[in-house]
Amino acid sequence: MDIIITGLLLGGTYALIAFGLNLQYGVARIMNLANGEFLVLGALAAFWIFVADAISPVLTMLVVAPLAFFGNWVIYIALLRPLVRRAKTQGHLEVDSILATFGMSFALVGIMVSIHGEYFTYSYLAEPFEIFGETFALNRIIAFCFALLIGGLLWLWLYFTRPGMAMRAVSVSTEASGLVGINVPKMSALAFALGGAVTTMGGTLISTFITLDASVGVIFTMKALIIIMGGVGDIRGAIVAALILGLVETMVARLIDPGLTLAAAYAIFVLILLFRPQGLFGRRPS
């Protein structure tokens, strides 16, 4: 029971991070491998401000989100849009964006290591909280609630507003949405920036209960991608995949060895690749 709830709480935060990457990949068509580094940046900001002034990470998040939004927007306009223009095919853009975002990822890690080379250790709300007669750390529950809140707001925005609808249209087809008068370049930049901001907020939340360090971002990029794979074709699949990932990782860490969580994530990766490459709820292409 304890494992299941802890796993689900973790899965909720994973789902939020994957949401960020999905906006960048699904709408802006950029496979952003520096996504995990923005998560770590969010964690670093939370750690830094908390240690310096004892300001709650939740407040930090409100400051970090617009900064990350702006930072990602600049990156898209300055570095990635030239690649989009240059690319002859989707495959070409994929290779270029992978290499470019790798470069950004390494550069960011290099900068962060020079700012703070050790673990981002701080203690926020590490207090007991009881659910169903069992105790959990309050920070995990707070993080989960905020992940739910941010994810929920984004979902409402995507499904019940005009810009949200435009964004979903771009994710279906860039060409067709351009033909019906949607400003595709602007929407792509917006989606990329929004995705970056969401991931960074996820990083701030995660740092309250997991100790991160400057070079761990790439692991989170991978987890986000595994979740996205589960959600190909249907957003529900991504949520289920995130919860499964959180559950399995928690189970393996508690019951076998904490060192094997990455191997567990890989096992899920391989299983999806082999049996459900069309996503957990997607249909097989005819």
Add this chain to the structure above:
Amino acid sequence: MSRDSSISSLVWAGVLLLLAACVPLVANGYWMSIALTIAMFTVLTTSWALFSGPTHYISLATAAFFGVGGYLVGTGMSDFGMGFWPMVAIAPLVGAVLAFLIGVATLRLSGVYFVIFTLGLAEMIRTLVSWIQNNFTGSRGLYVLTDLSEADIYLYLVILAAAVYFVGWWVNRSRLGFALRIIGNDETVARHVGINTAMSKVILFTFSGFVAALVGALIAPRYTYIEPNGVFSPELSFIVVIMALLGGTGRLWGPIVGVIPFALLQEYINANYSNYSTLVLGIAFLVIVYFLPSGVVGRIEQALARKGRSTW
């Protein structure tokens, strides 16, 4: 690319390799060690480019195979009392089988999944190996004690480089190489003209896994003491990608053009500014994407073509 398959290019390569084999006669100590690093990366990048060059699938699995090779030699000699050479024979076969399985599972799908899968592979195998060591075999560090000198290992690697180069030359002339170039240009077209795209990719990926594991095994005596955290360092995969793309993958010998300057740069950075090595990798990636998309060799060839003085 077709010019690569001529007999004369093979002769040129032979001459260069003979020159490379003479390096131990003049170099010693510090420079021998650098030459060994360059030889190691030459083999790794050339075999990497055989697969990733024509297909544009960026493989980051080099460190995983390299680590498997090095680790198998270490555990074989320390835990199971095997000799060095039997382990050198086993290691590349294990690397090839591993590459084959990964290829079959991931190469059917789009390039992104393949990149991400190979990205964490070295790290995943490292955690698995550490776990097995902690719980079952007991020993943490593994010793590889042989009486091979750096010059000996260097010569083996030069021979291996010659073999890899020859295989690449032969593949370029064969139907397989032609198929790979079509896959790289347009995979849908390739499938429609009856090429078994998945199998062609898997064959070359398996070969690159075989070679990387063999290099890892051969170079193990250099480190004497093998530790999972060392041999599975994911950085190696990225360095190989940078070196190959810096030189240019359009030519069989392109990657070598990137290996030598980047190996020297790395040597310099690690000696003087080791805190910035990650940052340098990042900048190298960005420079390649934005300024040298077809590598140094590609850039030079473009310039020559523009002047209309292309003699070869």
